[in-house]
Amino acid sequence: MLYKKLHDWNISPKKAIDIQSTLKKLLKFEKIEKEISLVAGVDLSFFKEYGLAVIVVLDYDFNIREIVHHVEKVSYPYIPGLLAFREGPIFIKAWEKLKTDVDIVFFDGHGIAHPRKLGIASHMGLWIEKATIGIAKSKLIGNYKEPGKKRGNFSYLEYDGEKIGIVYRSRNNVKPIFISPGYLIDLESSLKITKSFITKYRLPEPTRLAHLYTQKIKKEHLSS
DNA sequence: GCGACAG
DNA sequence: ATCTTGTCGC
Numbered sequence: 001m002l003y004k005k006l007h008d009w010n011i012s013p014k015k016a017i018d019i020q021s022t023l024k025k026l027l028k029f030e031k032i033e034k035e036i037s038l039v040a041g042v043d044l045s046f047f048k049e050y051g052l053a054v055i056v057v058l059d060y061d062f063n064i065r066e067i068v069h070h071v072e073k074v075s076y077p078y079i080p081g082l083l084a085f086r087e088g089p090i091f092i093k094a095w096e097k098l099k100t101d102v103d104i105v106f107f108d109g110h111g112i113a114h115p116r117k118l119g120i121a122s123h124m125g126l127w128i129e130k131a132t133i134g135i136a137k138s139k140l141i142g143n144y145k146e147p148g149k150k151r152g153n154f155s156y157l158e159y160d161g162e163k164i165g166i167v168y169r170s171r172n173n174v175k176p177i178f179i180s181p182g183y184l185i186d187l188e189s190s191l192k193i194t195k196s197f198i199t200k201y202r203l204p205e206p207t208r209l210a211h212l213y214t215q216k217i218k219k220e221h222l223s224s
Numbered sequence: 225g226c227g228a229c230a231g
Numbered sequence: 232a233t234c235t236t237g238t239c240g241c
Contacts, residue, residue: 044231046232078232080229087231109230119230140230173241178230231232 001098003128009089010075016085020118026126027117029181032104032189038065039197040102041206042094042124044087045214047222049073051087053094054214057102058197062205069217070094080140081115084123095128103131104185104193106206110134111182111190113157113165115141125183132182133190134165135207139178149173154191166191170202177202 007019041056051074057066070093076086087109110119111134121134142159144167151172157165157180165180166187181190197204203211 044232046231051232078231080231083230114230134230136230138230141228 001095001101001128003092003095004126006127009085011085013079013082016082017116020114020116020123023123023126024116024118027112027122027183029186030131030184030189031186032131032193034103036060036103036193036196038100038102039193039206040098040100040105041204041208041210042091042105043108043207043210043214044090045211045218046074047218050221051090052214052218052221053087053090054210054217055091055094055098056206056210056213057098057100058206058209062197062199064209066098066100067213068094068097069213070097071221083109084118084120087120088124088127091124092127105130105132105182106194106197106204106210107132107134107182108136108207108211110136110140110165110178111180113140113142113159113178113180117164119180119182121180121182131184133185133194134178134180134182135194135204136178136180137175137203139167147176163187168194170198170204171200174202 107121111121125132
């Protein structure tokens with residue numbers, strides 16, 4: 001698939017923060033009316049000095065339509081708030097290999113629930129010009145009330161007096177997931193669409209399957 | 225200065 | 232994210 005190269009990746013943390021502050025101004029959020037038919041889930045795993053990105057495409061019936069992956073040396077450390085600079089360049093290489101045109105992309109990490117409103121989901125949404133949703137397993141910033149213990153219970157993640165995400169209990173008695181809009185989608189639509197892709201597991205299928213393949217493909221690489 | 229801190 | 236087996240609980 002095509003994408004816009006908005007900047008270089010090999011830059012200092014200070015410049016990376018400047019870029020985030022600049023790109024944040026380009027974000028747009030809309031209510032999704034159209035029925036979603038094809039979605040993609042993205043996840044990465046690491047081994048040795050390499051990073052492996054996997055993109056899984058699913059249709060509305062959870063059938064896998066396409067899977068692509070890309071492996072390359074990691075060139076950026078993990079710094080809270082700058083995750084996109086570590087995983088973004090590897091994800092983009094996998095994205096180049098993707099042939100299916102999807103409606104929405106789920107990322108492992110936050111969207112606007114970020115210090116500069118530019119978590120990896122929002123950041124990459126601008127590059128690929130697609131609607132994106134951030135699905136994180138823990139919070140980066142913000143405050144929230146612990147949601148009820150039952151599946152479906154939720155509360156809002158707030159920061160600077162604004163609702164930036166939803167803390168959603170996807171299964172009974174399990175840690176909640178943090179859903180936040182990435183790009184071209186609003187909070188309400190993000191929750192609705194994410195819920196439609198959650199079955200019997202904590203994570204929505206696109207993200208869950210991407211993670212599964214990330215581990216599987218990594219093992220194949222280590223044993224051959 | 226202290227605590228927090230996506231993956 | 233990653234190093235790692237069994238085990239408690241729904």
